[in-house]
Amino acid sequence: MAKKEDLIVGLDIGTTKICVIVAAPTNGGIDIVGIGTHPSRGLRKGVVVDIDATVDSIKHAVEEAELMADCEISSVYAGIAGSHIRAFNSHGVVAVKDREVSPSDVKRVIDAAKAVSIPMDREVIHVIPQEFIIDDQDGIREPLGMSGVRLEAKIHIVTAAVTSAQNIVKCANKAGLNVxxxxxxxLASAEACLAEDERDLGVCxxxxxxxxxxxAVYAEGSIKHTSVLGLGGAxxxxDIAVGLxxxxxxxxxxxxxxxxAAARFLGGDDVISVPSVGGRRPREVSRKLLCEIIEPRIDEILTLARQSLAKEGLEDRIPSGVVLTGGCSALxxxxxxAEEIFETPVRHGIPSRVGGLQDVVRxxxxxxxxxxxxxxxxQDRENTRFRIRDDSIFGRVKQRMRDWFFQFE
Ligand SMILES: Nc1ncnc2c1ncn2[C@@H]1O[C@H](COP(=O)(O)OP(=O)(O)OP(=O)(O)O)[C@@H](O)[C@H]1O
Ligand SMILES: [Mg+2]
Structure with a gap:
């Protein structure tokens, strides 16, 4: 097996499946060269609840991807979700030192915006600059080298429960992978499915x-809001299992x-045969009944998503409409x-912007x-201007533990 250092690997630890995607960087983007999936048994609502079961699934998915890509996978970019995720916007101001914005001014203003109190049990996952303001000029994406005396930054901060983030790293490590x-x-799904012009105009x-x-909501080219709801296709x-x-x-x-998704979208009504539990004979039920069970849940999920936008006052800021993805969007x-609930155009989002075996990930x-x-x-191309990350999770956790020890000394 070839060890290809420059391959990029994504590890999506989902509630229903673990998915490993291997890509090779090319001049203009990336080529998909391998994929491995395995049912996931150790998660609930996006959070790891059984480490051994998760490690086992990760190993299977990695093996499959290694075979397909003919490589050895050693490090991955891992996804995190779950209702423990909290995200908010913050704001910082500094004086520009030499009347021209330097990298150190940018770092200082981001540090100033980041200076919010975060509880000990939470970890900063992302610090994403949304825009910079120099004197009274707003909407600046790249402030370096510009003249001015006052530099402001608006940033989006995402935090996660330390334990959930650690469990993801732990599972990957136990499966022999570096994170x-x-x-x-x-943010990852948006990266794969949204077009540049949609993000500029405003999209959810x-x-x-x-x-x-x-x-995830984008407007004026930058992230405005992210949230994770603990509800999905499972x-x-x-509901169907209980109802039928x-x-x-x-x-x-x-x-x-x-x-x-809704019984009123059914053309006619047919009868379907549904197996029963406990060895009883299959039953015939109407398809309309099935859809009547599905509708309230999908309605609840989409309504909660809309409410999370409304809370941030973003309902009117998505002229490009809504893009639906994830397995359940195939229903x-x-x-x-979604068009009825959001009163805006809705399209399906499937991963694009990649080459190679793009058909297998469509x-x-x-x-x-x-x-x-x-x-x-x-990240590899050092295009990290808009993705300034905090120190590594473990580095910070170790530092905190050291701080505790000093307190007890
Ligand atoms: N054709 C389809 N019609 C309806 N639902 C579907 C279809 N295909 C997949 N699903 C549903 O999609 C869900 C899985 O989606 P996905 O693979 O995106 O989830 P996941 O990444 O494992 O979980 P999560 O992101 O919530 O942790 C399942 O509930 C499955 O029933
Ligand atoms: Mg998922």
Whole structure:
């Protein structure tokens, strides 16, 4: 097996599947060269709850990807999600030292904006500059070298529960992998699915996965809002399993085959056969009933996503509309229901902007994985201006532990 140092690997630890995507950087972008997926058994609502089961799934997915890409995987960009994620905007101001903005001024203003109190049990995952303001000129994306006396920065800070972030690193390490960086899943999915002009005009990305629904809003080319809801397609399947008294796996199957997001989108009505539990005989149920079970849950997920926008006053700032991705967005009629709820155009987002084996990743469930390698590629090219990351998770955690010891000495 060849060891190819320059390959970029994304590890999407999802609630229903673990997905490993291997990409090779090219002149203009990246080529997908391998993919491995394995069902995920150790997560709940996007958070690791069983380390051994997760490590096992990661190993299987990595093996598959290694075989396909003919390489040995040693380090990955890992995704993080879950309802423990909190994100907020912050603001900092400094005086420009020599009347011309230097890298140290930019660092100082970001440090000033970052100076908010973060509880001990939370870790900063991302610090993303949204825009800079020099004197009264706003909307500046690249302040370096500009003249002025006062420099302001608006930034988006994402924090996660330290334990959840550590568990992701722990699982990857136990599976023999180094974690280069932890990336918020909605940011990764947005990287894979959104076009530049959509981000400039204003757009909302919703990734409906198995256990979480990730929301990211972009306007004026930069991130304005991110949130993670602890609801997804697995809840829909669970409702079906309970409502139709059928095993969970059968509920998954009928959902994918016959499910529609709302009963009113059904043309006619057919009868479907649904296996029962406990060895009882299969039952015939109407497809309309199935859709009546699905609708309230999808409605709840999309309504909560809309409310998270409304809370930030962003409902009117997405003229490009909504982009739906994630496995559950493949459900028939989801886009129509989303159009009704958001009262704006909705399109399906599938990973684009990549070459190579692009056909194998052209599914909404691969948006996060592809986004992770795109994120990795932008890091590799030292294009880190807009993605200033905090110190490594473990570095900071170690420092905190040292601080505790000093306190007790
Ligand atoms: N054709 C389909 N129709 C309806 N639902 C589908 C279809 N294909 C996949 N799904 C659903 O998508 C969900 C899985 O999506 P995805 O792979 O994006 O989740 P995940 O990344 O594992 O989880 P998460 O991101 O929430 O941690 C499952 O609930 C599955 O039932
Ligand atoms: Mg996912």
């Amino acid at each position: 280069m960086d932890i990336v918020l899943e909605p 990305l919703i990734d409906i996965g198995g256990g979480t629904t990730d929301v 809840h829909v399947s669970n 008294r059928t095993p969970f796996d059968e509920a998954e199957r009928v959902k994918k085959k016959f499910g529609v 028939d009629g989801v886009a129509d229901l 599914g909404p469930m691969y948006a996060t994985g592809v986004g992770l390698v795109l994120f990795g590629a932008s």
